[in-house]
Amino acid sequence: MTKVSETASNVVRLSPFRAALERARRFGKVDALLAAPDARREIRRVPAEEVYWVVREAGIADARGLIALCTPDQIQRFLDLDVWRGDSVEPARFWPWVDAILAGGWERAARIAWGIDAETLGLLMLSAFEVVEAYDLAEPPRDARATADGWFYLLYKGPPEDEANAFKLVEALYADDHERARRFLTQVRSEIPSELEETARRFQSARREEMGFVSFDEAVGVYRKLRPDEAKKVEEKPRNHGVTEIGGEGKGGNKEEDGAKSRSGAAAGAEARRALPVVLVAPLSGESLLGQALDAVEDREEMERLVAELAFLANAVVSADRVDPDDKVRTAASFERVRDWVSIGLEVLAAAHGQSATEIVRTRMLRDLFAVGHAEVAKRAARARMLRGRGPWRLGDDEPFSLLVPPWSDTMSQLASVRPDGVRAVADAERLDHLLDEIGAMARIRDRLGISCEAILSIDLGHAAPSDRAALTIPMLIATAVAHRATSGAPALGPLPLTRLETLRKSDHLWMESARALLGPDAEFAVSLFGGLRDHLATLRANDAIDPRVASTWILLRV
Numbered sequence: 407m408t409k410v411s412e413t414a415s416n417v418v419r420l421s422p423f424r425a426a427l428e429r430a431r432r433f434g435k436v437d438a439l440l441a442a443p444d445a446r447r448e449i450r451r452v453p454a455e456e457v458y459w460v461v462r463e464a465g466i467a468d469a470r471g472l473i474a475l476c477t478p479d480q481i482q483r484f485l486d487l488d489v490w491r492g493d494s495v496e497p498a499r500f501w502p503w504v505d506a507i508l509a510g511g512w513e514r515a516a517r518i519a520w521g522i523d524a525e526t527l528g529l530l531m532l533s534a535f536e537v538v539e540a541y542d543l544a545e546p547p548r549d550a551r552a553t554a555d556g557w558f559y560l561l562y563k564g565p566p567e568d569e570a571n572a573f574k575l576v577e578a579l580y581a582d583d584h585e586r587a588r589r590f591l592t593q594v595r596s597e598i599p600s601e602l603e604e605t606a607r608r609f610q611s612a613r614r615e616e617m618g619f620v621s622f623d624e625a626v627g628v629y630r631k632l633r634p635d636e637a638k639k640v641e642e643k644p645r646n647h648g649v650t651e652i653g654g655e656g657k658g659g660n661k662e663e664d665g666a667k668s669r670s671g672a673a674a675g676a677e678a679r680r681a682l683p684v685v686l687v688a689p690l691s692g693e694s695l696l697g698q699a700l701d702a703v704e705d706r707e708e709m710e711r712l713v714a715e716l717a718f719l720a721n722a723v724v725s726a727d728r729v730d731p732d733d734k735v736r737t738a739a740s741f742e743r744v745r746d747w748v749s750i751g752l753e754v755l756a757a758a759h760g761q762s763a764t765e766i767v768r769t770r771m772l773r774d775l776f777a778v779g780h781a782e783v784a785k786r787a788a789r790a791r792m793l794r795g796r797g798p799w800r801l802g803d804d805e806p807f808s809l810l811v812p813p814w815s816d817t818m819s820q821l822a823s824v825r826p827d828g829v830r831a832v833a834d835a836e837r838l839d840h841l842l843d844e845i846g847a848m849a850r851i852r853d854r855l856g857i858s859c860e861a862i863l864s865i866d867l868g869h870a871a872p873s874d875r876a877a878l879t880i881p882m883l884i885a886t887a888v889a890h891r892a893t894s895g896a897p898a899l900g901p902l903p904l905t906r907l908e909t910l911r912k913s914d915h916l917w918m919e920s921a922r923a924l925l926g927p928d929a930e931f932a933v934s935l936f937g938g939l940r941d942h943l944a945t946l947r948a949n950d951a952i953d954p955r956v957a958s959t960w961i962l963l964r965v
Contacts, residue, residue: 422709423700427691430456430682436464436472446475454483455617455721455731459685462488462732466502473503474510478521481507483617485522486610487731493607495526497533501568504575512574516582519575525606528594532602534572536561537595554580557588558595618721625725628773629825631781632751682713685734686720689742695749695831699763708768719772720744727825739827746830747779753832754778783829786838790821793842796849798859801876809862809880814848817841847928848880854925855887855897865899885936892920 420428432438442448449457457480461469489499507515519527538547538559550559551573562569579587611621690697703709720741729736752763752775800808807815817838820826829835862878887897893906921929
């Protein structure tokens with residue numbers, strides 16, 4: 407018999423953070439959720455937005471079994487995340503949910519429909535039907551259907567593919583409660599759609615805030631910046647901080663105004679936010695300083711608070727980025743930015759305070775770490791904007807930085823976006839600094855040599871094809887000017903004749919002497935730009951024949 411102690415010694419104990427990742431991964435698939443011993447209870451304990459990510463990953467039609475076990479409140483929140491786009495409802499996104507709900511039977515469909523706030527349901531009904539009271543008409547309108555009580559005629563006005571589900575939903579409401587359905591349609595018929603939408607949007611916004619998806623106006627505050635010299639001013643988080651502090655600048659919505667309509671209050675929302683959303687698993691599973699710091703937190707209750715804080719921060723960033731929650735690519739990019747910028751903030755603050763990353767993540771608000779990381783990235787983006795203003799970096803409109811080559815062109819493209827991605831650590835930021843320094847050197851050299859669009863377009867390429875002009879780059883042109891200076895005493899941009907190429911091949915020291923005389927402190931960098939040409943010329947033997955077509959364009963097209 408195996409002893410208990412021996413069994414226990416063979417169990418790999420996960421850290422609270424790894425356990426949170428494993429739980430999110432395990433419950434990230436429809437089949438895994440449905441396979442739980444008490445699936446109904448387990449699914450109803452999972453936060454609505456976490457179940458929503460799973461449903462969107464599988465597709466609504468393939469997740470019917472899962473949807474059938476969800477509470478009306480969870481489904482209300484699915485609609486809050488999926489049916490609304492900005493401040494407006496998109497009815498076409500509602501009916502696939504209705505189709506899945508109806509699969510559970512009319513009784514359940516009615517219970518879920520009545521669980522949706524009346525304003526949202528009424529708005530969707532008005533988008534599908536013109537509701538006409540029967541007693542106003544001598545005969546029914548053409549193509550109209552009477553309700554089960556004969557009180558109304560419904561004229562469908564939506565897309566044909568949604569018609570069946572729309573009428574089935576009305577039938578389900580009437581099958582559940584004739585009187586309630588009649589009162590509902592009477593009320594809907596009297597409402598002004600714009601006022602109905604405004605009220606529904608207010609309730610929807612309150613519920614989204616509970617899930618961390620605060621309004622854009624509030625969420626955009628997450629993109630504030632804390633400079634490195636301000637890092638020591640970042641205050642420690644309260645010992646008993648909760649997730650209600652995380653929205654935007656750390657304040658929730660007006661729960662007194664909307665509390666009656668938002669099914670669970672802020673406390674219930676905070677209690678529910680104990681799980682890591684499955685869509686955060688991939689960004690956090692890889693190597694990052696944030697992941698390492700969380701992995702070293704030993705207290706499970708503290709980890710739950712950090713997970714809740716991280717989830718709310720991630721959702722706020724999605725809101726600030728104006729990303730639809732079902733846009734997998736852009737949502738993943740937003741979550742990866744959270745991971746990367748918090749990691750950078752951790753690195754900066756840990757260095758500033760002489761503390762470990764784990765101690766920093768335990769004592770500082772994650773939104774502040776994100777802001778420090780944002781400042782580090784924004785500083786490089788500002789330098790790139792300044793350098794872009796020192797153009798030209800292109801001849802036409804086809805490519806933004808066509809006169810540069812990788813890695814410099816890649817750097818400028820990366821930092822051209824509003825919120826640059828791919829900066830995952832301080833080392834990445836420092837690498838960008840180095841490349842921006844080199845781009846700045848190219849700008850100074852280009853200005854000193856008079857390299858402009860007009861000058862480039864006036865170059866006589868000799869035997870080169872006209873299309874070769876599109877292959878010209880700043881490094882090529884700098885190499886050309888230095889080569890002319892080395893062989894004739896004057897810089898120029900045109901191709902070199904064969905005799906000058908031979909001179910360069912035999913006199914390698916001329917490269918550096920010419921560059922120093924022409925470019926001063928930027929000479930070393932300039933010479934590094936055309937090392938490939940120097941290496942090629944050095945391999946030629948005295949009796950090697952050089953194709954004149956190659957010779958006349960080599961400096962321009964082969965560097």
